[in-house]
Amino acid sequence: MKFLYIVLLSVLSSAALAQQQKNSDLDLAITWQPLENNFLKDEQGLSVLTIKNVGKATLPKTGWKLFFNFIRVITPKTANQPFEVAHINGDLSCFMPAKNFGGLKPGESLTYEMLSNSWMVNTSDAPQGFYLVWDKSKEIVPFKAVAFVAPPDQKKFFRVGGDVETTPEMIYTANQNIADISESKLTKVFPTPVGYVENGKTLTLTPDVTIGYEPGFESEANLLAQEIGKLFGKKIGASKLGKANPTISLLKNDAAHEAYTLNISEKGVVIKAGSSAGAFYGIQSLKTLIDPAAFASNKNKSIILTGVDVTDAPRFGYRGFMLDVARNFQPKAQILKLLDVFALYKINTLHFHLNDDEGWRLEIPTLPELTSVGAKRAHLKGDGGNLQSAYGSGPYIDQLPGSGYYSKEDFKEILRYAAARHIRIIPEIETPGHARAAIKAMDKRYQTYLAKGDKAAAEQYLLRHLEDKSVYRSVQKWNDNVIDVALPSVYNFLETVTDDIIEMYKEAGAPLETIHFGGDEVPKGVWEQSPAFNALKQNGSNIKTTTDLWDDYFGKVSAMLKKKGLYLSGWEEVGLKKAVENGKSKWLVNEKFSNQNVQVNVWNNLLGNEDLAYRLANGNYKVIISFVSTFYFDMAYFKKFEEPGFYWGGFTELDKPFSFIPYDYLKNQQKNYLGRQLSEKVLKEAEKLTATGRNNIVGLQGQLWSETIKNTDNLEYLLLPRLLALAERAWSRSPDWAEENERTKAKQLYENSLSNFYNILGKRELKRLNYYAGGFNYRIPTPGLKVENGKVSANVQLPGFAIRYTTDGSIPTLKSQVYTQPISVNDQLVFRTFDHQGKGSSVSKLNDR
Structure with a gap:
């Protein structure tokens, strides 16, 4: 018997070894190429996958499933394709071998033509995250990232007439009115202050610099000492003002909150403010006065400051940025780094999107399943x-960016770091839609306690009715991502989460005024067949429709x-109700929550909702303008197949947020x-903004959704330099071009202002961001090209950056020739922009058209 056992064990071991060998020897290279939009005159896209076996083992006829993420639902173009396809949920689908699939031997390739349920524009539309799972062993074989091939016929790829790719010629035209302004003529404080005068004096800072402060400004003085200490490589002290005159003085006056004055002369630096926030912003202005090159070293011997007299105060009290860490996670160190750059440019609010369908990112001690399940893909x-793979996060658990969360201690550290820099953090707990991670986590909790025989505990925080047969599909293609707000257990959950969050803020000593409870994109069909909803309808309550249930939900949340x-804060839908006018569905202002200090982020300014922000503000909601077409920084900069980012809300070049006029945005x-004239x-x-509405515009906010963001470099590329345009509009007073009504004059004033802004970025602020807080991977603009009279001219959006070129088709490097004047046409010409640190942009070629 023992002998037979050994033989059997040997056979099983050999089989396992053979299976491992089989798995390790199988390797597929996958390429995606879009072919045609509006295929068969419908709003759908035709694309092709090429799958090549580059391994040593054959992909067999049967016995496997090939999983992948794709933001489109697909169908095969024809019936004789080699794979059958199934949409699982969200962006997860899988291929299974069709009856006519005969296997794929090493070296062989196959193609799979497929139709997607919407247009395709760039590489962000590509399928991703392919991995194979064997049916029997359940072992997983991951594959390398998908390769992209541009569409062969650009005309077939256009969505609508005039929907062309951005060409070098178009970039050249956009850049041609940008003036090159001497750095000596640029305002050296950014964002632009209310009053700025250079007084002809200078001050030299040395490692012996001293800092003195009046009571109330100790924290700000110590932070300044740390910053200056980094520049000199020496510990700098800060102390209360005494008899001696320090180099830098922080003094108290009666200025409004966040306002300050800054004076620099040969005698020293004097910052005066009525609040610690004002003193802090005076310090940030002082830091932007420092030569950006100084931030490249921690061994500066001296730093020369231009003498200035600055008076300053913000235009908006709310200057915000929303960061989504739910779709793809960002580590704590990156959040702290972002807080540094937010503080430098006077952004004072981080709207922290901490949960969504694809992830829950904050430890809630009372409900550990939220992170033990909801933070893992x-x-x-x-x-x-765990949750399913999404956005190419792959098959393995505990891997960034799909998995990850902030522990209670992590979050408290983030809160303290932000508070010290006068940044408040608004936590967003997205409900009732976009809540799949929470729903699945509480499902797991239910199963755990039910297995213990504790039905009451199992149902205490359940977020869905187990017998709900409602049929719906969200925009992101989920069919199970909406909390059933008719359940009493939902309110147990919300209050518990709220209490744990409040406790974390209390322990961190950080301010908390509001929690954002989402409210966007709840699809049709939810709750309609929920037994909990039907019970409410039958018990004599005022709830008769799902619209009534919606109002009841946010009424309860607001009261809590x-x-x-x-x-209460939420997305715009919190303040809206749907109605039918002239046979068309339209959003109307919901009076139920108006005049109750409910704060709404208005993102939708598309397709008939161009005036939605003003209608809500006029209707007595506090409005934070957060428009998709202007302030969604996850949108691609421009239309180019290789350019990362989404595009459904339009393309967002750097001038888009800069040109925004908050109180009259349809003016320009x-x-x-789609880039077409309204x-x-x-x-x-x-609807125009009334006086009441104007008072209800709380501020501006940028957004960075993270579906396409796989690492910190991706994040910084999309964020910067657009963040600086947001900062300028949110802090600085209304510019002259926005107030001017004569079109020709307004246009000239705007071009002058835009040139000034681009010069500040190219010659000062981006040079600083090469080193500040460890340095940032900002986007470097692609050169523009123009052919005229047999010569090629090149230009760049940001003066101060260099253009280099090659004549042999190779990609330019720092050793390549610097462009200084038009050069003779050559089909092998390649141009590239370089910043001060030597980082290069994407390339421009004459045939990129």
């Missing part, structure tokens, strides 16, 4: 222990927050998401 094993001394932003009817009938 991997291949599904059927035990409910008020009891805790907080107010009159194009839709009709005169839309412009004429759009």
Whole structure:
């Protein structure tokens, strides 16, 4: 018997070894190429996958599934394709071998033509995250990232007429009115202060610099000492003002909150403010006065400051940025780094999007399943222990950026770091839609306690009715991502999460005024067949429709927050109701929550909703303008197949947020998401901002959704330099070009202002960001090209950056020739922009058209 056991064990071991060998020897190279939009005259895209076996083992006829993420639902172009396809949920689908699939031997390739349910524009539309799972062993074989091939016929790839790729010629035209301004003529404080005068004096800082402060400014003085100490490589002290005159003085006056004055002369630096926030912003202005090159070293011997007299105060009290860490996670160190750059440019609010369908990122001590399940993505094993792969996060658990969360201590550290820099953090707990991670986590909790025989505990925080047969599909293609707000257990959950969050803020000593509870993109069909909803309808309550249930939900959430001394924030839908006018569905202002200090982020300014922000503000909601077409920094900079980012809300070049006029945005932003002029009817009938509405515009906010962001470099490329345009509009007073009504004069004033802004970025601020807080991977603009009279001219968006070129088709490097004047046409010419640190942009070629 023992002998037979040994033989059997040997056979099983050999089989396992053979399977491992089989898995390790199998390797597929996958390429995606889009072919045609509007295929068969429908709003759909045709693309092709090429799958080549580059391994040593054959992909067999049967016995496997090939999983992948794709933001489109696909169908095979024809019936004789080699794979059958199934949409699982969200962006997860899988291929299975069709009856006619005969296997794929090493060296062989196959193609799979597929139709997607919407247009395709750039590489962000590509399928990703392919991995194979064997049916029997359940072992996983991951594959390398998908390769991209540009569409062969650009005309077939256009969505609508005039939907061309951005060409070097178009970039050249956009750049041609940008003036090159001497750095000596640029304002050296950024964002632009209310008053700025250079007084002809200078001050030299040395490692012996001293800092003195009046009571109330100790924290700000110590932070300044740390910053200056980094520049000199020496510990700098800060102390209360005494008899001796320090180099830098922080003094108290009666200025408004966040306002300050800054004076620099040969006698020293004097910052005066009425609040610690004002003193802090005076210090940030002082830091932007420092030569950017000084930040490259920690061994500066001296730093010369230009003498200035600055008076300053913000235009908006709310200057915000929303960061999504739910779709793809960002580590704590990156959050702290972002807080540094937010503080430098006077952004004072981080709207922290901490949960969504694809992830829950904040430890809630009372409900550990939220992170033990909801913060982990991997291949599904059927035990409910993790979420499915999304956005190419792959099959393995505990890998960035799909998995990850902030522990309670991490979050408290982030809160303290932000508070010290006068940045408040608004936590967003997205509900009732976009809540799949929470729903699945509480499902797991239910299973755990039910297995212990504790049904009451199992149901205490359940977020869905187990017998709900409602049918819906969200924009992101989930069919199970909406909390059932008819369940009493939902409110147990929300209050518990709220209480744990409040406790973390309290322990961190950080301010908390509001919690953002989402409210966007709840699809049709939710709750309609929920037994909990039907019970409410039948028990004599006022709830008869799902619209009533919506109002009841946010009424309860708002009341819960008020009891805790907080107010409700949400996306615009919190303040809206749907109605039918002239046979068309339209959003109307919901009076139920107006005039109650409910704060809404208005993102939708598309397709008939161009005036939605003003309608809500006029209707007595506190509005933070967060427009997709202007302030969604996850949108691509321009239309180019290789350019990363989404595009459904339009393309967002650097001038888009810079040119924004908060109180009259349709004055100069009159194009839709496809770049087409809005009709005169839309412009004429759009609701104008009233005096009441103007007072209800709280501020501006940029957004960075993270579906396409796989690492910190991706994040910084999309964020910067657009963040600086947001900072300028949110802090600085209304510019002259925005106030000017005569079009020709306004246009000239705007071009002058834009040139000034681009020069400040190219010659000062981006040079600083090469080193500040460890340095940032900002986007370097692609050169523009123009051919005229047999010569090629090149230009760049940001003066101060260099253009280099090659004549042999190779990619330019720092050793390549610097462009100084037009050069003779050559089909092998390649141009590239370089910043001061030697980082290069994407390339421009004459045939990029």
